[in-house]
Amino acid sequence: MAGKPKLHYTKGRGKMESIRWLLAAAGVEFEEDFIETKEDLEKLRNDGSLMFQQVPMVEIDGMKMVQTRAILNYIAAKHNLYGKDLKERAWIDMYVEGTTDLMGMIMLLPFQTAEVKEKNLALIIERAKTRYFPVYEKALKDHGHDYLVGNKLSWADIHLLEAILMAEECQADILSAFPLLQAFKGRISNIPTIKKFLQPGSQRKPPADEKFIARVRAIFNF
Amino acid sequence: MSGKPKLIYFNGRGRMEPIRWLLAAAGVEFEETFLDTREQYLKLIKDGSLMFHQLPLVEIDGMKMVQTRAILSYIAGKYNLYGKDLKERAFIDMYVEGITDLTNMIMMFPFSPPEAKEKNLALIMERATHRYFPVFEKALKQHGQDFLVGNKLSWADVQLIEAILAVEEKFPAVLSGFPQLQAFKTRMSNMPVIKKFLQPSSPRKPPPDDRYVATVLKVLTE
Numbered sequence: 368m369a370g371k372p373k374l375h376y377t378k379g380r381g382k383m384e385s386i387r388w389l390l391a392a393a394g395v396e397f398e399e400d401f402i403e404t405k406e407d408l409e410k411l412r413n414d415g416s417l418m419f420q421q422v423p424m425v426e427i428d429g430m431k432m433v434q435t436r437a438i439l440n441y442i443a444a445k446h447n448l449y450g451k452d453l454k455e456r457a458w459i460d461m462y463v464e465g466t467t468d469l470m471g472m473i474m475l476l477p478f479q480t481a482e483v484k485e486k487n488l489a490l491i492i493e494r495a496k497t498r499y500f501p502v503y504e505k506a507l508k509d510h511g512h513d514y515l516v517g518n519k520l521s522w523a524d525i526h527l528l529e530a531i532l533m534a535e536e537c538q539a540d541i542l543s544a545f546p547l548l549q550a551f552k553g554r555i556s557n558i559p560t561i562k563k564f565l566q567p568g569s570q571r572k573p574p575a576d577e578k579f580i581a582r583v584r585a586i587f588n589f
Numbered sequence: 590m591s592g593k594p595k596l597i598y599f600n601g602r603g604r605m606e607p608i609r610w611l612l613a614a615a616g617v618e619f620e621e622t623f624l625d626t627r628e629q630y631l632k633l634i635k636d637g638s639l640m641f642h643q644l645p646l647v648e649i650d651g652m653k654m655v656q657t658r659a660i661l662s663y664i665a666g667k668y669n670l671y672g673k674d675l676k677e678r679a680f681i682d683m684y685v686e687g688i689t690d691l692t693n694m695i696m697m698f699p700f701s702p703p704e705a706k707e708k709n710l711a712l713i714m715e716r717a718t719h720r721y722f723p724v725f726e727k728a729l730k731q732h733g734q735d736f737l738v739g740n741k742l743s744w745a746d747v748q749l750i751e752a753i754l755a756v757e758e759k760f761p762a763v764l765s766g767f768p769q770l771q772a773f774k775t776r777m778s779n780m781p782v783i784k785k786f787l788q789p790s791s792p793r794k795p796p797p798d799d800r801y802v803a804t805v806l807k808v809l810t811e
Contacts (some may be wrong), residue, residue, distance in 0.1 A: 419687045419720055430679060436658070437682030444675050453666045460659035466639050498642055543803060 372397040372427040374402035375411060377586065380572045381474065382435045383423045384528060385467075387571060389439055391564035392525045394584055399570065405586050428430040430576045437465075455517045462503070462515055462523040466530040469499045473533050477575040478584075488537060495534045500545050503527055507547040520558070528555045536574055594619040594649040597633070599808065601801040602794045603696060604657045605645045607689075607748060609793060611661055613786035614747040616670035622790065625769065630808045661685075665744040677739045684725070684737055684745040688752045691721045695755050699797045699803075717756045722767050725749055729769040735776055742780075750777040758796055 372390060376383035378401040390397050402408050402422065412420050414467045418433045428445075432438045443449040443459075455516075463503050476484055494530045506515055515523045534541045542549050545559050555561060564571055594612060598605040601625040612619050623642070624630055634642050637779040640655045647654045650667075654660045663720045665681075673680045694713050701709050728737055753774050756763050764771050777783055786793055 418683060418724055419690070428676070430676070432679060434683050434686035437679060437686050440682050441675060442803045444678070454650070454652070456666065457654060457659060457663045460662055461640060461654065461656050464656035464659055468641070502640055506789065513794060 371395075372425055374399045375402065375416075375424040375426070376578075377402050377583055378572065379575055379583070381423075381583075384572060385470070385526060386423060386425060386435065386438055386442070387524060388525055388529050388564065389442050389448070391448070391570065392520075392558070392560050393442065393448060394560045395442075395446070397477050397570070402586060403582070405588070408586055421431070436467075439522065447555050448519055448520065448522045448525070450521055451519075455521075458516045459521050459523040462506075463526050465499050465502060466526045468521075469495060470530050470533055472535060476537075477580050492541065495537075495541055496544065499530075500534075500542070500548060503551075504545045504547050507551060513551075518557075524551075524555055526562070528552060593617075594647055596621045597624065597638075597646040597648070599801065599805055600794070601622055601797055601804075603645075603797070603805070606794060607692070607751060608645060608647060608657065608660055608664070610747050610751045610786065611664050611670070611744060613792070614742070614780075614782055615670060616782050617664075617666065617668065619792070624808055625804050627808050658689075661744065668694055670742065670744045670747070672739055672743055673741075677743075680738045681743050681745045684728075685748050687724065688745070688748045691716060692748075692752050692755060693809050695752075695759070698801050713756065714760050714763065717752075717763055718758075718766065721752075722764075722770060725773075726767045726769045729773060735773075746773075746777060747783075750774060750783065755796075 372395065374386065374397055376399070378399075385431075387397075402411070408422070411417050411422070411424065416431050417424055418431070421433060423433065423435055423438065423458060425438050427438075427441070432441060440449070450459050469491070472487065472494065476487060476491075479487060503515065510518075512518045514520050517528065531542065531548065542552065556565060563569060596605055596608065596619055598621070607744065609619075624633075630644075633639050633646065638653050639646055640653070643655060645655065645657055645660065647660050649660075649663070654663065662671070672681050691713070694709070694716065697715065698706070698709055725737065732740075734740045736742055737749065750773070753770060755766065764774065778787060785791060
């Protein structure tokens with residue numbers, strides 16, 4: 368059935384945030400149903416709504432989609448943000464896997480003990496600066512276009528902006544050695560749908576705080 | 590340049606095995622270069638061959654592809670194993686992501702510390718029989734077709750047969766509660782390309798042993 372996609376997750380970033388970004392960038396309005404208690408999660412599980420008993424889950428186009436990557440692939444392709452052919456898709460996929468790995472590391476930080484967190488923060492900053500950002504800086508430099516793939520906005524650009532902003536929350540000047548990424552950040556942030564998503568009052572979620580962490584641990588039992 | 594795809598990895602399953610399976614199921618011959626020294630790995634990084642300094646690496650259609658999922662998506666798309674439209678692709682993606690979560694547990698198992706091994710093994714069995722296999726048993730039962738999606742062989746089927754065989758290596762009777770999956774396993778195993786891949790002299794790799802673990806650790810760590 369038609370209607371807005373409906374997102375089922377906790378009221379925080381986690382694995383759902385990239386989905387919020389992509390829908391927002393595509394100009395798609397969506398609703399959210401927040402899981403606040405263990406009982407909320409159990410209900411979804413008992414309803415048979417969660418294919419593998421896990422969230423994120425997005426109700427979209429008559430499907431109850433699970434698995435972050437599957438959901439993102441579907442939205443990207445549906446809204447022409449996945450390149451024009453197999454090869455462009457291959458490059459978008461490779462780039463997105465990189466930003467997924469980087470954001471995945473950052474996402475775990477709030478759940479770690481103080482000393483593990485300190486070590487991982489240093490690793491994240493090192494990886495961002497030596498493994499990930501150089502790849503995107505070079506891609507932009509090599510072709511001189513505004514976007515990563517095919518001279519057109521794609522999912523890879525949206526995901527990279529999200530990753531840049533998350534990395535900057537770890538270290539404010541993390542882009543200091545990457546002039547093209549700085550320009551990229553400015554450009555993509557100014558795309559009207561994205562600019563709107565970056566404003567207060569949007570469905571973008573803030574970084575995890577202590578209260579949120581406690582709630583997630585209670586809901587998911589860890 | 591054309592020619593056979595070239596796989597660069599350790600001489601073992603790891604993250605490359607699903608790629609070997611998919612190429613084999615697509616009837617595509619490939620070459621392999623095996624890494625067993627750190628020097629070879631560092632050279633690949635220095636050459637700029639590894640986008641994010643990680644393996645697997647597959648040279649295919651003029652690209653040096655990295656990131657397992659990107660590589661698999663490309664192969665699936667190229668050889669018509671990715672469904673006929675966006676919705677079929679969505680189901681293939683969901684199934685593949687679920688199966689990957691299971692096979693990742695198996696892949697990581699040899700690298701877990703001795704005291705965690707028993708617990709991890711039990712978790713693999715629990716997840717296979719309670720979270721993953723029931724989904725595919727139900728899907729096959731509901732539509733009564735030979736393949737998971739769209740009444741046609743897809744990436745999801747290849748990934749599932751691989752996972753079933755891998756779990757059976759640890760728990761031979763794991764399919765005892767799953768008659769549809771038993772029939773699926775037989776059907777898939779008898780497909781000519783897969784039958785060929787299951788024969789002793791094929792590129793299929795044996796289960797990881799201590800030597801494999803030692804090689805991986807030696808190559809990847811300082």
